[in-house]
Amino acid sequence: MQKKGNTTVLPEEVYFEDLGNGITCIDTMLQRRGLASCYLIEQEEMAGFIDTGTNNSIPILLEVLKRKKIPRENVAYIMPTHVHLDHAGGTGGLMQELPNAELIVHPRGARHMIDPSKLEQGSLAVYGETAYAKRFGGLIPVDPGRVIEAADEFEMDFNGRKLLFLDTQGHAKHHYCVFDEQTQGLFTGDTFGASYPELNWGRAPLIFPPTTPIHFDPAAWYESLKRLMSLDPKRVYLTHFGMHENVPDLYTQLRLTIKDYAETAQEFKSSDNSERRIADSILQSAINHLLDQQCGVDVETIKSLIGGDMKLNAQGLQYWLENS
Numbered sequence: 547m548q549k550k551g552n553t554t555v556l557p558e559e560v561y562f563e564d565l566g567n568g569i570t571c572i573d574t575m576l577q578r579r580g581l582a583s584c585y586l587i588e589q590e591e592m593a594g595f596i597d598t599g600t601n602n603s604i605p606i607l608l609e610v611l612k613r614k615k616i617p618r619e620n621v622a623y624i625m626p627t628h629v630h631l632d633h634a635g636g637t638g639g640l641m642q643e644l645p646n647a648e649l650i651v652h653p654r655g656a657r658h659m660i661d662p663s664k665l666e667q668g669s670l671a672v673y674g675e676t677a678y679a680k681r682f683g684g685l686i687p688v689d690p691g692r693v694i695e696a697a698d699e700f701e702m703d704f705n706g707r708k709l710l711f712l713d714t715q716g717h718a719k720h721h722y723c724v725f726d727e728q729t730q731g732l733f734t735g736d737t738f739g740a741s742y743p744e745l746n747w748g749r750a751p752l753i754f755p756p757t758t759p760i761h762f763d764p765a766a767w768y769e770s771l772k773r774l775m776s777l778d779p780k781r782v783y784l785t786h787f788g789m790h791e792n793v794p795d796l797y798t799q800l801r802l803t804i805k806d807y808a809e810t811a812q813e814f815k816s817s818d819n820s821e822r823r824i825a826d827s828i829l830q831s832a833i834n835h836l837l838d839q840q841c842g843v844d845v846e847t848i849k850s851l852i853g854g855d856m857k858l859n860a861q862g863l864q865y866w867l868e869n870s
């Protein structure tokens with residue numbers, strides 16, 4: 547949490563959108579507006595968060611509870627889809643503020659929430675010290691007595707509302723997605739890709755797989771997507787970013803982009819500067835797609851919105867090339 551002396555500093559902007567059926571999308575304000583979200587789910591007196599944002603996002607989440615007049619005691623569960631810090635970095639700090647909350651986490655992620663030192667090292671390696679501190683603001687361990695591991699097909703009765711947790715490999719080995727029976731909606735973390743509303747004005751949306759180091763696995767990813775689609779979801783709640791209802795279109799596009807990424811990585815495998823070449827190539831493909839689909843956003847703005855993602859994706863693809 548950002549603290550100055552004893553005073554908690556609330557980020558100036560708190561953006562959240564009520565999506566109906568007790569679901570609220572909250573902008574966790576990672577770097578800019580519209581990059582990363584998390585979700586508050588309410589069922590009568592019970593509340594929970596799916597993903598948390600980073601440690602810097604905690605004041606935003608608490609402010610949303612306050613504005614929605616939800617007592618902190620009513621938050622029963624924190625459900626990070628996986629333990630990457632833009633999804634789970636706020637978990638430990640948030641649990642300190644929410645006395646009754648239990649953590650529901652993928653079995654492979656549990657130990658990293660209890661002892662976040664490895665996670666911290668991993669993120670430092672990817673982002674470097676300065677960017678890590680600014681972006682994620684540190685990590686707080688979770689008390690093991692408050693941790694529940696959600697194995698594949700773990701079902702939760704969320705105050706009469708059924709939530710189903712599915713192990714979804716491809717982006718990370720510690721990733722689950724959550725199917726909400728009431729809305730026939732899927733909380734997909736990074737498994738159903740990233741698609742930014744600012745870029746979705748064209749005929750077909752831009753959606754891409756975050757291939758962040760170090761677990762990218764295209765074959766496993768296709769299987770996960772197939773399994774998610776077998777539930778016939780009516781909507782997906784993406785962390786990056788917001789609710790989308792054109793699910794079959796997104797699915798088709800995302801599968802193609804995963805295939806394209808894997809092929810691009812292979813193509814540059816033996817080149818000098820392969821990581822930079824991969825980054826340039828996947829960025830150019832995204833720009834071409836957006837221009838073809840007449841998204842109406844200029845190239846410089848596109849670059850500023852997804853350039854950072856493409857660099858990170860190239861890092862993950864490079865790692866995959868070297869280790870698969």
Ligand SMILES: [Zn+2]
Binds near residue numbers: 630718
């Ligand atoms: Zn991730």
